[in-house]
Amino acid sequence: MANVTLTINGQKVSVPEGITVLEAAQSHGFFVPTFCYEKDLTAPGACRICVVEIKGMRNLPPSCVTTVTPGMEIETESPAVFEARKTILELLVANHPLDCMTCEKSGSCKLQDYAYRYGVTSPTRFEGDKHKFAVDDSNPYVFRDLNKCILCGKCVATCRAVSDRNVIDFAFRGFNTKIATFMDTELKDSSCVYCNRCVAICPVGALSDKNMTGKGRGWELDKKEVTCTFCDAGCKFDVNYRDGKVVGVTANSAASGRPLCLKGRLGTEFMNNPDKTALPLINKDGEFVETSWEEALGIGPIVEKINALKK
Ligand code: SF4
Numbered sequence: 001m002a003n004v005t006l007t008i009n010g011q012k013v014s015v016p017e018g019i020t021v022l023e024a025a026q027s028h029g030f031f032v033p034t035f036c037y038e039k040d041l042t043a044p045g046a047c048r049i050c051v052v053e054i055k056g057m058r059n060l061p062p063s064c065v066t067t068v069t070p071g072m073e074i075e076t077e078s079p080a081v082f083e084a085r086k087t088i089l090e091l092l093v094a095n096h097p098l099d100c101m102t103c104e105k106s107g108s109c110k111l112q113d114y115a116y117r118y119g120v121t122s123p124t125r126f127e128g129d130k131h132k133f134a135v136d137d138s139n140p141y142v143f144r145d146l147n148k149c150i151l152c153g154k155c156v157a158t159c160r161a162v163s164d165r166n167v168i169d170f171a172f173r174g175f176n177t178k179i180a181t182f183m184d185t186e187l188k189d190s191s192c193v194y195c196n197r198c199v200a201i202c203p204v205g206a207l208s209d210k211n212m213t214g215k216g217r218g219w220e221l222d223k224k225e226v227t228c229t230f231c232d233a234g235c236k237f238d239v240n241y242r243d244g245k246v247v248g249v250t251a252n253s254a255a256s257g258r259p260l261c262l263k264g265r266l267g268t269e270f271m272n273n274p275d276k277t278a279l280p281l282i283n284k285d286g287e288f289v290e291t292s293w294e295e296a297l298g299i300g301p302i303v304e305k306i307n308a309l310k311k
């Protein structure tokens, strides 16, 4: 693929033709905020937080849907860009609950981070009604508080990316627009399988993993990527540790990877279960009794032979 040369913040760069301005900027280490864009999954140009200034263009185009052209002169954080992003954030904050002190997402919330970066304080210049959506606490896995939703649409896209799964979508209009299941039921009455892809991709605290509630802020957790061994699909996910103890898992490939099943996500609970059995159980005369690993695995005679050879 041929390269094109352009200028970003006064610096000449060379990037592959056909990529977006956002990708060009990010690939050279320039910060551009995003809400609705997710690599390999979405680029709807809906939230507008990624606007940049391009010489010769009258408006500020969203960088995630603008393709690079040779000689482009781009400013990623000019005064006009800064002001536009601040206004977008002020409009979002105007009808946002601002429960940051107790919100599960605090510290890893894009709205909170960007509000800080662009100097948005509350109350903003805009008066806004607050939503009064009922929170969905109907199931043991996903907690939904759509009052905090910024309608980026990434949950819809990631759910739809799995074939035959299309549990949620945009519903209603105007101020009442929300992400809803078919017939706007609670998740427990929908076809949701609790894969938590939507939770992993949500940029704010509208969706949270109930299994991880109260177990630590994002920055307090260490993460390690592992491959699930429960079945032969080999899903990858992040194991989250706090103070050396496993506190849960996060689907780390919500954009394009395999969905994580409940077994993979909740299997870690066995690790901290004080009642877990240290020995395998075997069915003897209709009852499960503890036995040795050799007997359970059917390798007792082999182990005996090896031990005899060692003598
Ligand atoms: S979603 Fe973000 S901005 Fe909203 S309450 Fe939670 S941490 Fe604060």
Ligand code: SF4
Pocket: 142, 158, 159, 165, 167, 168, 191, 192, 193, 194, 195, 196, 197, 198, 199
């Ligand atoms: S948990 Fe999975 S199946 Fe349920 S809505 Fe989210 S992405 Fe869709």
Ligand code: SF4
Pocket: 148, 149, 150, 151, 152, 153, 154, 155, 156, 179, 198, 201, 202, 203, 204, 206, 207
């Ligand atoms: S619930 Fe989260 S991911 Fe879904 S649209 Fe709202 S903010 Fe975006």
Ligand code: FES
Pocket: 033, 034, 035, 036, 037, 044, 045, 046, 047, 048, 049, 050, 051, 062, 063, 064, 065
């Ligand atoms: S991230 Fe570009 S429009 Fe939302």
